[in-house]
Amino acid sequence: MKSLLAMLAxxxxxxxxxxxxxxxxxxxxxMNAYGGDGAYLALYxxxxxxxxxxxxxxxxxxxxxxxxxxxWYQATGGDPAxxxxxxxxxxxxxxxxxxxxxxxxxxxxxxxxxxIDAAVEDMRDSPNEIAVPLTTAGAGASVPGRRYIANxxxxx
Amino acid sequence: xxxxxxFLLASTxxxxxxGATAWSATRIMDDEVLPTAVQSQMDSRxxxxxxxxxxxxxxxxxxxxxxxxxxxxxxxxDRRKGARHxxxxxDxxxxxxxxxxxxxxxxxxxxxxxxxxxNGLFGNGAPPKAVTN
Numbered sequence: 001m002k003s004l005l006a007m008l009a010x011x012x013x014x015x016x017x018x019x020x021x022x023x024x025x026x027x028x029x030x031m032n033a034y035g036g037d038g039a040y041l042a043l044y045x046x047x048x049x050x051x052x053x054x055x056x057x058x059x060x061x062x063x064x065x066x067x068x069x070x071x072w073y074q075a076t077g078g079d080p081a082x083x084x085x086x087x088x089x090x091x092x093x094x095x096x097x098x099x100x101x102x103x104x105x106x107x108x109x110x111x112x113x114x115x116i117d118a119a120v121e122d123m124r125d126s127p128n129e130i131a132v133p134l135t136t137a138g139a140g141a142s143v144p145g146r147r148y149i150a151n152x153x154x155x156x
Numbered sequence: 157x158x159x160x161x162x163f164l165l166a167s168t169x170x171x172x173x174x175g176a177t178a179w180s181a182t183r184i185m186d187d188e189v190l191p192t193a194v195q196s197q198m199d200s201r202x203x204x205x206x207x208x209x210x211x212x213x214x215x216x217x218x219x220x221x222x223x224x225x226x227x228x229x230x231x232x233x234d235r236r237k238g239a240r241h242x243x244x245x246x247d248x249x250x251x252x253x254x255x256x257x258x259x260x261x262x263x264x265x266x267x268x269x270x271x272x273x274x275n276g277l278f279g280n281g282a283p284p285k286a287v288t289n
Contacts, residue, residue, distance in 0.1 A: 083273070085273065
């Protein structure tokens with residue numbers, strides 16, 4: 001009986017941290033009415049030193065346009081492996097993109113920053129249009145963009 | 157006898173007429189001497205100006221900024237001169253081509269078709285979902 005309880009306690013102890021290490025996070029990006037084609041957006045994360053950690057989402061499926069997402073392209077070389085399974089359609093002017101991801105808890109309150117590069121065909125590139133620290137306190141707060149993005153927020 | 161002479165003269169005259177026509181046609185082919193109307197048409201084929209009925213360059217060059225405006229003016233000048241307009245797009249690929257450029261990276265796998273990359277940012281829960289309103 002004791003061995004059974006010990007085993008149950010051990011499995012519970014191993015399972016609970018696994019359940020608690022990730023949570024669904026919704027990233028909401030609202031575009032301005034900039035009067036152009038659909039915008040390509042690269043959402044990615046850097047660590048406290050500014051080094052690229054990984055990508056969270058890519059809006060826009062044609063790799064030949066990724067070079068216009070300047071900072072993201074410089075960090076990744078446009079490697080499609082960075083965004084396999086997290087790529088969707090480009091976002092039109094005035095539209096709102098809501099992406100729900102299962103993100104690791106370790107991302108928050110640990111010095112990580114979420115960046116968004118934006119680009120529109122025949123218009124100026126807009127690298128690092130959004131740069132917002134990932135903190136639990138900052139969840140739900142709207143951050144204004146500079147050119148194509150009206151505002152951005154993340155909720156969990 | 158008179159009838160015979162008349163017949164011979166008529167046949168000779170007819171032969172000369174046909175022969176002269178055939179001979180003159182042969183001379184035109186050899187010397188490339190064309191009748192005036194044909195000659196003027198042939199001579200004008202190298203002198204006629206090129207007229208672009210349709211410009212298939214659909215690129216909209218109305219970018220922001222003064223530099224782009226200057227480029228637009230240059231483009232207009234090129235069109236007025238009848239010169240072939242160069243593609244201003246620095247992208248060598250056709251915009252209508254859904255495939256990646258030859259030799260370039262492939263397009264990424266869309267969401268839902270494969271798992272997100274193992275970059276340490278994602279948990280093992282629900283797959284990514286995107287909605288555009």
